[in-house]
Amino acid sequence: MNPIVWIIDRTVHVELKRNLRMTEAAWLREELFPYLEQGYCLFSFNFTEVESIDSSGIGILLALQKKAKALGGGISIHGIQEEVRARFEFFSLSQDKDTNN
Template identity: 35%
Template sequence: MENTINMHMNAISIMIPKNFSVKEVGKLREEIYGMLDIGNKHFVMNFHDCEFIDSTGLGVLVGVYKKCMDNGGSLKIAGVQGNVKKVFQLTRLDKVFQIEHK
């Protein structure tokens, strides 16, 4: 995940890869959980480059969201577009996550 994690307004900004699927999500989940374990609580997931997300990717987002909430933190989603936006709408996760429309 090198070069994909940055600070963003008191939150850690994470660039989501072009294909956010079973092959990519494990390492991201481990890194975020590690950051939560050392006290980071606020995250922004930037989907600007993401063109595909599968159920594993959605599951990781939900798990990270729950862990953030349990620790008094936040998870925001930014840059969702195209087919990925449709997936969020179809799964109604657009009602769960705070999605920045910029």
């Protein structure tokens, strides 16, 4: 997966590669949830290179979205490919996502 994480203006930016499945979701939980504990509540995901996502990937994004909203923030997801878009809409991630590529 080799995700890249960086911070600009109190927003945690995440660039994902290829797939977001169980293994990658576990890594995201370990990597991103500590940012919430440090007071970061805005997350921006680049999905341009994500080809597939499973329920574990959706689950971690929903959990992160819920915790970020509780802190007054949220998540944005950019560059979603059509193959992945339907899964996001099915699981109600569509409220926060920015579909502009």
